[in-house]
Amino acid sequence: MCHKKRIVVIADDITGAAEIAGIAFRQGRQVSLVCASSALASAALASYAASTGSADNGDACLVIATDTRSMTAAEAASETCRIASFLSPFSSHLIYKKTDSALRGNVVAELSALMQALGHRRAVYLPANPSKGRVIRGGIYYVGDKPIHTTDFSFDPEYPARTSKLKERFPDAAGYGIVMPDAESLDDIRSIIASYDDGHTLFAGAADLFSLLSLHTTPLSASADLNERRLSPHPSHDRTGRESSFEISGKSMIFVCGSTQSHVPDLGIAVAPMPLELYEGSSDVARWPTASYAVEHSVVLTIPHRHLTGKDVAMHLRRVTALKVRQLVAVHRPCNLVIEGGATAWAVLQSLGWTQLDVVGQIAPGVVTLRAACGTRVTLKPGSYRWTGDA
Numbered sequence: 001m002c003h004k005k006r007i008v009v010i011a012d013d014i015t016g017a018a019e020i021a022g023i024a025f026r027q028g029r030q031v032s033l034v035c036a037s038s039a040l041a042s043a044a045l046a047s048y049a050a051s052t053g054s055a056d057n058g059d060a061c062l063v064i065a066t067d068t069r070s071m072t073a074a075e076a077a078s079e080t081c082r083i084a085s086f087l088s089p090f091s092s093h094l095i096y097k098k099t100d101s102a103l104r105g106n107v108v109a110e111l112s113a114l115m116q117a118l119g120h121r122r123a124v125y126l127p128a129n130p131s132k133g134r135v136i137r138g139g140i141y142y143v144g145d146k147p148i149h150t151t152d153f154s155f156d157p158e159y160p161a162r163t164s165k166l167k168e169r170f171p172d173a174a175g176y177g178i179v180m181p182d183a184e185s186l187d188d189i190r191s192i193i194a195s196y197d198d199g200h201t202l203f204a205g206a207a208d209l210f211s212l213l214s215l216h217t218t219p220l221s222a223s224a225d226l227n228e229r230r231l232s233p234h235p236s237h238d239r240t241g242r243e244s245s246f247e248i249s250g251k252s253m254i255f256v257c258g259s260t261q262s263h264v265p266d267l268g269i270a271v272a273p274m275p276l277e278l279y280e281g282s283s284d285v286a287r288w289p290t291a292s293y294a295v296e297h298s299v300v301l302t303i304p305h306r307h308l309t310g311k312d313v314a315m316h317l318r319r320v321t322a323l324k325v326r327q328l329v330a331v332h333r334p335c336n337l338v339i340e341g342g343a344t345a346w347a348v349l350q351s352l353g354w355t356q357l358d359v360v361g362q363i364a365p366g367v368v369t370l371r372a373a374c375g376t377r378v379t380l381k382p383g384s385y386r387w388t389g390d391a
Contacts, residue, residue, distance in 0.1 A: 007061040007214060008090050010083060010114070011098035012076070012105045013342030014349065015366075017065030018359075018380040019207050020098050022368035024061040025359045027214065033063045033370065035346065035355040063098075067346045069105040070158070070314070076106035077113040084117030094214065097204035100342075101129045102148065102384055103141060103169055104159035107204075112176040115202055121177050124196050125170075126205035128183040131365065132385070134206070135184040140164045153384070155306050158314040158343070186212065207366060252335040254293075254328055255300040258321055258344025259383020262302070269298040278320060279305045285320045290328060297332045301325070318347040326351045337376055341383040354378065363387065 007024065011017035014035055021033045064083065068076035087095060097114055099107055111123045128136045133144045141148045147164035148154075154161045163169055166180045173180060179196070183189050189212050196203075203213055257264055264271075270292045277283040293299045301324060303317060325337070325348045339345040349355060357370035357378060367381040381387070 006059075006090070006093045007096065008087065008093050009061065009063045009096045009098055009210070010080070011063060011065050012069040012100070012110060013067065014065040014345045015339075015342035015380045015382045016098045016100065017063045018368040018370065019366040019382065020096075020210055021061070021063045021359050021370075022362040022366070023207060023211050024063070024214065025368075026362055027059075029059045029061045031061045031063065031359045033065065033357050033359060035065045035349055035357070065346070067343070067350075068110060069100065070311075070318075070343045070346070071106065073106045073109040077109040080110045080113040081117055084114050087118065095202070096210055096213065097123075097202060098210065099125070099127060099204055099206065101127050101132070101134050101206035101382075102143070102153050102156075102159075103127055103161065103166075104156065108170050108173050108176060108178065111178055111202065111204055114204075115177065118202060120200055120202045122196070122200070123176075123178045123202040123204055124192060125173065125178050125180050126183055126189065126192060126203075126209045128189070129206045129208045130183060130185050130189070131208050136166065136180070136182045137184055138182065139166050139180070141166060141169075155309070157306070157309045157317070158311055160309055252297045252332075254298070254325060254334050254337050256321060256325060256337070256339040256341075256344060256348060257300065257302040257383075258318070258339060258341030258348075262340045262383050264300060264302065264340075265387055267298075267300065269300060270296060271300045271302060273302045273304045274317075274320075276305060279303065279317070280308070281316055285323050285327070288320075288324055290324070293328055294331050297334060299328065314343065318344050322347040322351040333374065334376060336379065337372075338379040338381070340381050342380075345380050349378070 009017070009020050011020060017033055021031045024031045066079060066083065068079050071079065095118065097111060099105055107125065111125060115121070115123050128134055135142050141164050143151045143153070149161040149164045151161070170180070181192050183192060186208060189209055193213055203209060255264070255267065272288065272290045275283065275287055278285065278288055290299050301321065321344055329352060339348055354372040354374070356373055360369045360371050360377060362368050363379065364387055366385045367379065367387060369377055369379045372378055
């Protein structure tokens with residue numbers, strides 16, 4: 001019979017980290033989330049080790065959000081190595097590497113660095129999320145019934161999907177011992193876990209794999225399900241009795257659409273699109289018109305343009321968006337800050353200095369509400385997810 005196993009998760013962006021934290025929260029775990037560079041990760045892990053020393057704290061979960069998806073491959077590998085160097089006291093824990101469910105990021109660089117640090121010769125990389133219609137069939141990644149390179153992910157400014165074949169997207173994966181199996185259903189994922197969970201394999205991938213892996217190794221009395229949560233006007237509760245979903249109202253809110261995949265609910269508040277000249281880098285952020293926020297204390301920031309791609313473009317968009325949010329918060333600190341897009345969320349939270357976050361609840365799979373130390377509720381959502389949890 002398995003016993004509860006503590007968990008450490010390293011996520012390559014903040015919305016992925018929040019998604020995992022929401023799942024662990026729904027499982028009834030004690031969850032801590034920290035936006036950490038390698039320097040801060042050491043302190044976070046030390047605090048986590050001290051707080052989980054007792055036997056009755058076996059359901060604890062620490063989620064470390066990095067920004068390695070926005071780094072170069074070499075930078076991401078170095079940062080992963082530095083964080084992994086602090087993991088030796090956690091050899092009895094389940095260590096999970098959260099990656100994007102749309103194949104973005106420095107996947108091979110980070111997994112190979114983490115495998116070396118942990119002494120693993122094999123990793124299972126499974127970005128499929130069958131619960132959201134994202135599957136791997138015959139080595140090809142599908143979003144719904146479309147190969148990913150035929151979807152809007154081909155317009156991603158930093159990691160445009162040029163191919164749907166995993167072996168073409170990650171040609172050097174096999175050489176590092178990284179296995180990329182097919183998965184079209186949750187049962188497929190269960191079978192993969194049963195086949196590879198030998199105590200010497202690193203598991204990495206999306207939310208569905210973590211959900212089933214954490215339950216496989218640690219059967220909790222308040223087990224999680226993968227059912228959708230809809231937007232609700234009142235808090236709902238998970239099986240532990242804790243709040244698990246919240247209304248997103250337009251009152252006192254900054255809503256940041258930081259992704260080309262953003263889906264904005266109709267909130268009945270002012271929408272402020274980024275001007276084309278600011279998008280193209282030829283004007284100052286002060287030219288982004290948001291004057292109504294000083295009166296209404298609510299605004300939706302959008303980026304309606306997507307004709308430019310590349311890392312420099314992505315960094316520019318994150319920088320000016322983060323600067324704009326900081327300017328708005330200086331005028332009025334909102335009750336709610338909602339951010340779509342992981343890299344944008346990281347930039348905004350770092351700019352505000354909001355790096356220690358408590359999990360409050362989950363609106364839908366992948367859409368998680370946290371609370372910053374200042375009291376503002378921060379809701380994070382991967383840009384490619386919808387508010388109902390559908391793909």
